[in-house]
Amino acid sequence: MNKQTLVLGGTRFFGKLLVQRLLRAGHRVTIATRGYAPDPFGQRIERLRVDRRNETAMRAAFGAVAGYDVVFDQMCYSPLDAAIAARTFAGKVGRYIMTSTIDVYRCMVGTSDAPFAETDLKVLAQPIDTRYPWHDPSRAVESYVAGKLQAEAYLYRDGSLPLVTARLAHVLGGPEDFTGRLAHYVDLVRQRVPLRYSNAKAAVSFMQAQEAADFLAWAGMQDFTGPVNAASSGAVSAHALHQRVARVLDEPFDARRVDGAGIGELSPFDSPAPLALDTSRAASLGYRFDHSDEWLDDLIRQHDLAFV
Numbered sequence: 001m002n003k004q005t006l007v008l009g010g011t012r013f014f015g016k017l018l019v020q021r022l023l024r025a026g027h028r029v030t031i032a033t034r035g036y037a038p039d040p041f042g043q044r045i046e047r048l049r050v051d052r053r054n055e056t057a058m059r060a061a062f063g064a065v066a067g068y069d070v071v072f073d074q075m076c077y078s079p080l081d082a083a084i085a086a087r088t089f090a091g092k093v094g095r096y097i098m099t100s101t102i103d104v105y106r107c108m109v110g111t112s113d114a115p116f117a118e119t120d121l122k123v124l125a126q127p128i129d130t131r132y133p134w135h136d137p138s139r140a141v142e143s144y145v146a147g148k149l150q151a152e153a154y155l156y157r158d159g160s161l162p163l164v165t166a167r168l169a170h171v172l173g174g175p176e177d178f179t180g181r182l183a184h185y186v187d188l189v190r191q192r193v194p195l196r197y198s199n200a201k202a203a204v205s206f207m208q209a210q211e212a213a214d215f216l217a218w219a220g221m222q223d224f225t226g227p228v229n230a231a232s233s234g235a236v237s238a239h240a241l242h243q244r245v246a247r248v249l250d251e252p253f254d255a256r257r258v259d260g261a262g263i264g265e266l267s268p269f270d271s272p273a274p275l276a277l278d279t280s281r282a283a284s285l286g287y288r289f290d291h292s293d294e295w296l297d298d299l300i301r302q303h304d305l306a307f308v
Contacts, residue, residue: 003027004067005220008052009074011037013178014171017213018072019045025217030068032061053135055084067092070220074099078134078147082154090160097220100165102205102231102277104149106263109271115205115235115278118167118227126153152227164219169205169231169277170269171212174302181268185238185245186303188267194254195242198261198272203235205277208295218287228282234292235276238269248300 005022009015010031016039022029023044031039035049050061052075071093076082082098089096104123105116112120128150134143152165172182188195207215207230215230236244239255246253263271279289 003069003221005029006068006071007031007074008072008076009033010072011039013173013176014209014212014216015074016040017209018074018216021213021217022220025221053081053084055087058084058088062088062092065092068094070095070097072097072099072216072220076148076151076155077140077144078132079128079130079150079154080134081147082151082158083130086155086158086160093161095220095223096155096161096163097216098151098155098163098165099216100152100167100227101145101148102167102169102229102275103145104152104167105275105277106145107149109263109275110273113274115274115276116229117278118229118281121227123149123152123227124156126150128153128157162225164225165227166216166219167227167229167277168212168215169207169229171209172206172296172299173209174299175306177209179268182299183303183306184268185242186249186300188242189245189249189251189253190304192252192254194256195239196256196258196261196266196270197237197239197242198258198266198270200237200239200255200257202271202274203237203240204269204271204275205231205235206292206296207232207289208299211290215282215287215289222285224285228285229277229279230282230287230289231277231279232289232292232295233279235274236292236296238267238271241269242267244296245300248297249304 005027007019010019011033030046032048032050034051048061051057076098126149155163243253
């Protein structure tokens with residue numbers, strides 16, 4: 001059945017891939033952005049130009065809209081964004097998919113070596129700070145993790161939206177991946193700079209951009225609610241990832257252990273303890289993830305070509 005869908009965002013990385021999948025499945029798609037970034041969809045979609053962080057603008061843009069079967073919120077980064085979503089879309093959506101992140105489990109790193117399940121995180125108990133300057137662009141990086149966690153907490157406490165929070169593993173893409181995180185490891189290997197790492201056994205969950213889009217599109221057409229983890233099988237530590245890059249590129253492997261570093265301080269995916277996702281819930285709902293061995297080497301080669 002074709003559905004009326006709205007994507008908040010959708011003009012870059014796996015958000016763009018999500019729109020492609022929705023169109024391919026025959027759904028009617030509207031994207032809402034500030035209108036700064038071009039998109040390749042032509043007349044196949046509807047477009048709304050609106051500042052996601054401006055509640056007055058959001059209410060004006062969607063006030064006369066009857067509603068959507070599914071809203072995919074790629075741009076919810078704080079409890080302020082969550083509050084705007086709740087007040088704008090309550091009673092107007094059949095399903096609300098917030099793209100969340102593996103990083104909401106950061107507060108639990110070191111408490112267990114087992115992959116984290118959705119119920120391990122007591123999201124309703126998380127404090128919400130509405131006085132923090134969440135929309136200050138200079139704080140975007142430092143506030144990302146807390147912002148995502150508090151956004152989830154706000155939406156679940158509010159309860160006005162039929163909500164799914166998709167907690168995606170670290171999403172990797174080719175040269176189009178604007179984060180530059182996988183490229184960092186390729187650059188280190190090609191420049192023969194040793195990796196500084198915390199724990200060679202601290203595996204972290206990943207997924208490729210295509211599967212992130214596939215999973216979100218799939219989740220939008222289901223009927224479950226609540227948090228759900230999404231990750232490829234085969235979690236990999238920063239140490240193992242760097243070693244793999246060296247092997248794929250036929251370069252020497254060099255790494256130096258460092259004590260006392262926090263998550264991501266030494267390299268983008270470095271962690272002092274495992275940060276992996278248990279995807280049993282998604283599996284029980286019928287989704288089957290791929291394995292990182294199926295795609296990781298190819299992405300490494302793509303970044304190497306861009307490096308050259």
